[in-house]
Amino acid sequence: MRKTLRIILLTVTIVAGICLVQACKGPKKDAAPFTFEAHPSPYNLSGAQFPRIEADSRVTFRFNAPNAKKVQVSIYNVPYDMVKDSSGVWTYTSEPQDAGYHNYWMIVDSAIMLDPATDAFIGYSHMCNGFEIPDPDGGFYELKDVPHGNVLIKNYFSNITNGWRHVYIYTPPDYETNTTAKYPVLYLQHGGGEDQRVWIEMGRTNLILDNLIAEGRVKPFIVVMETSAAYKPGEAPPAMRQGAPGVARTRTPGAQPVPAAAPPAAQPGQAAPPRLRFSFNTYEEVMINELIPWVDSNFRTLSDQQYRAMAGLSMGSGVTRQITLAHPDKFSYIGIFSGGSIAPADIPENSNFKLVFMSFGSRENGADGLKAAADELNKAGIKSVSYVSPLTAHEWQSWRRSLREFSLLLFRD
Amino acid sequence: MRKTLRIILLTVTIVAGICLVQACKGPKKDAAPFTFEAHPSPYNLSGAQFPRIEADSRVTFRFNAPNAKKVQVSIYNVPYDMVKDSSGVWTYTSEPQDAGYHNYWMIVDSAIMLDPATDAFIGYSHMCNGFEIPDPDGGFYELKDVPHGNVLIKNYFSNITNGWRHVYIYTPPDYETNTTAKYPVLYLQHGGGEDQRVWIEMGRTNLILDNLIAEGRVKPFIVVMETSAAYKPGEAPPAMRQGAPGVARTRTPGAQPVPAAAPPAAQPGQAAPPRLRFSFNTYEEVMINELIPWVDSNFRTLSDQQYRAMAGLSMGSGVTRQITLAHPDKFSYIGIFSGGSIAPADIPENSNFKLVFMSFGSRENGADGLKAAADELNKAGIKSVSYVSPLTAHEWQSWRRSLREFSLLLFRD
Numbered sequence: 135m136r137k138t139l140r141i142i143l144l145t146v147t148i149v150a151g152i153c154l155v156q157a158c159k160g161p162k163k164d165a166a167p168f169t170f171e172a173h174p175s176p177y178n179l180s181g182a183q184f185p186r187i188e189a190d191s192r193v194t195f196r197f198n199a200p201n202a203k204k205v206q207v208s209i210y211n212v213p214y215d216m217v218k219d220s221s222g223v224w225t226y227t228s229e230p231q232d233a234g235y236h237n238y239w240m241i242v243d244s245a246i247m248l249d250p251a252t253d254a255f256i257g258y259s260h261m262c263n264g265f266e267i268p269d270p271d272g273g274f275y276e277l278k279d280v281p282h283g284n285v286l287i288k289n290y291f292s293n294i295t296n297g298w299r300h301v302y303i304y305t306p307p308d309y310e311t312n313t314t315a316k317y318p319v320l321y322l323q324h325g326g327g328e329d330q331r332v333w334i335e336m337g338r339t340n341l342i343l344d345n346l347i348a349e350g351r352v353k354p355f356i357v358v359m360e361t362s363a364a365y366k367p368g369e370a371p372p373a374m375r376q377g378a379p380g381v382a383r384t385r386t387p388g389a390q391p392v393p394a395a396a397p398p399a400a401q402p403g404q405a406a407p408p409r410l411r412f413s414f415n416t417y418e419e420v421m422i423n424e425l426i427p428w429v430d431s432n433f434r435t436l437s438d439q440q441y442r443a444m445a446g447l448s449m450g451s452g453v454t455r456q457i458t459l460a461h462p463d464k465f466s467y468i469g470i471f472s473g474g475s476i477a478p479a480d481i482p483e484n485s486n487f488k489l490v491f492m493s494f495g496s497r498e499n500g501a502d503g504l505k506a507a508a509d510e511l512n513k514a515g516i517k518s519v520s521y522v523s524p525l526t527a528h529e530w531q532s533w534r535r536s537l538r539e540f541s542l543l544l545f546r547d
Numbered sequence: 548m549r550k551t552l553r554i555i556l557l558t559v560t561i562v563a564g565i566c567l568v569q570a571c572k573g574p575k576k577d578a579a580p581f582t583f584e585a586h587p588s589p590y591n592l593s594g595a596q597f598p599r600i601e602a603d604s605r606v607t608f609r610f611n612a613p614n615a616k617k618v619q620v621s622i623y624n625v626p627y628d629m630v631k632d633s634s635g636v637w638t639y640t641s642e643p644q645d646a647g648y649h650n651y652w653m654i655v656d657s658a659i660m661l662d663p664a665t666d667a668f669i670g671y672s673h674m675c676n677g678f679e680i681p682d683p684d685g686g687f688y689e690l691k692d693v694p695h696g697n698v699l700i701k702n703y704f705s706n707i708t709n710g711w712r713h714v715y716i717y718t719p720p721d722y723e724t725n726t727t728a729k730y731p732v733l734y735l736q737h738g739g740g741e742d743q744r745v746w747i748e749m750g751r752t753n754l755i756l757d758n759l760i761a762e763g764r765v766k767p768f769i770v771v772m773e774t775s776a777a778y779k780p781g782e783a784p785p786a787m788r789q790g791a792p793g794v795a796r797t798r799t800p801g802a803q804p805v806p807a808a809a810p811p812a813a814q815p816g817q818a819a820p821p822r823l824r825f826s827f828n829t830y831e832e833v834m835i836n837e838l839i840p841w842v843d844s845n846f847r848t849l850s851d852q853q854y855r856a857m858a859g860l861s862m863g864s865g866v867t868r869q870i871t872l873a874h875p876d877k878f879s880y881i882g883i884f885s886g887g888s889i890a891p892a893d894i895p896e897n898s899n900f901k902l903v904f905m906s907f908g909s910r911e912n913g914a915d916g917l918k919a920a921a922d923e924l925n926k927a928g929i930k931s932v933s934y935v936s937p938l939t940a941h942e943w944q945s946w947r948r949s950l951r952e953f954s955l956l957l958f959r960d
Contacts (some may be wrong), residue, residue: 179673180776180784199658203614239663245612247660250652250674254667260592261663277702277711287698287747289690298690313726334700363593371593 175265177253185265191230198223206241233269234531235336237262259327275338280348281307285340290428294420296367302330304340306354316434318355318545323446323453329361336530352541362453364417414453445469447533471536475507478514491540493521495532588678590666598678604643611636619654646682647944648749650675672740688751693761694720698753703841707833709780715743717753719767729847731768731958736859736866742774749943765954775866777830827866858882860946884949888920891927904953906934908945
């Protein structure tokens with residue numbers, strides 16, 4: 135009964151969160167003005183000048199497709215028409231963009247494709263390109279001359295899925311030298327259509343923690359990043375109706391593969407696609423019975439409940455909510471980034487959570503009610519903190535900042 | 548005088564190697580017949596069925612671009628026309644492909660693009676897609692239930708380039724537990740238009756070594772992978788003439804960025820583009836004065852000459868040749884994979900190399916003369932081994948096998 139209620143609440147919260155995100159479709163007119171020198175996006179391959187980040191945070195794209203009839207660049211899943219010059223080169227200069235990382239891709243004669251001149255990242259259930267707008271307060275995620283932890287790419291075999299699982303693990307700078315120390319662990323979840331790579335590649339988790347540790351602002355801890363996509367033998371992943379007509383999103387038709395039943399990423403200005411199912415039950419089994427024991431036996435962890443945290447962004451908030459609330463004996467800290475909120479009624483009896491942290495970007499509608507939700511939890515005796523990231527949307531800058539704010543509160547006692 | 552000679556020989560060898568590679572343009576009729584079940588390429592995102600590897604090593608591609616006039620798939624840089632059905636979906640089934648990893652990309656109305664439904668990898672100076680054909684003898688690079696080493700993504704600051712350098716490092720399985728042991732080091736170089744990622748992502752260096760170590764066939768060693776792209780302040784990387792018309796390759800026109808002066812990747816069936824310059828002098832400085840000292844002070848290495856090896860593929864062979872032959876006091880083992888050969892006259896006097904290993908894929912014309920080149924070295928008193936990878940071209944399967952064969956010979960005494 136209690137579990138059913140939780141699932142209903144979870145579903146309502148997530149669907150509401152996505153509807154709210156859909157509402158954030160206005161142009162980004164109120165971006166904070168600040169200037170820097172124009173430069174190629176840092177993800178461009180050596181020598182590539184485009185995308186070029188202009189000095190006022192506009193972005194210039196350039197693409198050579200002389201035979202195409204129509205070329206668009208899609209930024210944050212909104213397509214903008216490019217203009218062809220007499221030599222067949224298409225260009226577009228955007229409005230000023232918010233600080234931080236943004237996904238983009240090309241739409242060439244209705245087909246979604248990637249620009250091969252700049253790096254590729256997973257997002258929106260397919261590979262994307264990305265660019266990065268400088269942030270005057272972005273030093274917290276920059277590579278600096280401080281001691282650096284390690285990012286390890288590891289694999290372990292799951293008997294539940296009968297396959298290998300791929301895990302990214304951050305160990306703090308002193309993990310290798312302080313060889314008898316044991317560390318708390320944060321389990322960090324990606325969003326819909328993403329995987330275990332994103333919290334390093336776009337989230338910059340390692341750099342954020344290296345910098346905070348160097349400043350003495352957080353106690354060193356390990357971070358474990360794994361995908362929540364997990365299927366038992368016979369449970370196929372949702373088939374991608376790839377190459378079939380009619381499955382593309384309204385405003386971005388073409389080759390884009392849309393998993394039939396996976397939770398969709400935020401699509402500003404569009405109605406949410408139908409949601410067929412939304413269960414992380416197999417992943418819950420994998421995480422509780424295989425991942426956590428594997429981490430605790432292969433790394434020097436503090437394995438008591440009080441030293442284990444879990445957080446996730448967007449869909450990963452749903453994963454976090456489901457698993458932490460079902461296993462209050464295993465987790466002490468809960469982080470919900472851009473994924474709705476938790477109400478006192480969601481918290482199981484006799485639980486002992488030290489913190490429920492909830493955040494949104496200010497451009498996400500959910501931001502408004504967040505403080506009230508935290509107040510409710512605090513009134514009910516469950517310590518809660520809310521955070522709203524200034525002038526950011528359902529994107530990585532919100533989540534980099536959320537990770538920083540959450541980390542500052544972890545494992546303090 | 549000696550140095551000038553070496554540079555001339557180096558240039559001649561590399562240009563010859565590239566010309567030879569150009570000659571390998573015949574269809575792959577003699578692929579070894581062996582069957583397995585049809586399956587999606589392992590690099591596809593969850594649920595994506597295409598590219599599909601057919602049971603006879605053919606590959607089926609499928610791409611939805613209803614408004615495009617012409618769509619091609621380029622495999623190993625050779626474009627093949629796809630056919631559009633009445634619903635706007637383009638398909639193509641290839642000839643049987645050689646075992647191992649192959650780069651591919653889409654050409655849509657003359658513009659080169661990536662398929663967003665499958666992973667992206669660097670190659671050919673731009674991002675590519677890739678697929679993988681099973682190899683009956685491919686177990687040596689598969690993920691198995693054996694002890695696994697770590698892949699570390701590290702950064703160090705270079706005063707020579709005044710910037711951060713990004714390094715992939717493999718440490719063997721017992722590195723963490725056997726905390727007083729010191730290890731030899733192999734420095735492993737990528738090819739033209741690639742970077743430090745490729746020896747892990749396509750090369751599977753970590754899995755190859757994990758498996759060989761588990762079988763007791765190699766002595767554990769550390770592998771360091773860094774890009775040879777290195778520029779001092781004021782030395783710009785070659786500008787990518789991105790978006791400008793007329794820079795694309797003859798058979799694959801479009802958006803593909805071609806660095807004006809970088810060494811080109813193999814282009815079967817095409818004349819080699821003009822070669823403007825070919826120097827790794829800045830990287831030589833970085834490697835000798837910064838990278839090696841940084842590795843030796845941050846990892847438990849055996850830092851004598853006899854415990855240091857260097858190898859590279861294609862252009863990386865040129866990097867390896869230049870740096871090892873100029874610093875015989877630093878390196879003991881030299882690996883030249885698909886990059887020509889070394890002659891006795893190239894070896895500096897009073898050097899003490901333990902091994903010169905040279906390899907080619909059997910489909911590369913350079914393969915024929917390789918044994919004779921090794922014989923020459925052996926006759927001159929320099930231990931040399933040649934290896935020809937059966938039924939492979941200027942591609943990753945040649946280099947995975949070359950790494951295995953080279954590793955078996957490293958640090959044996």
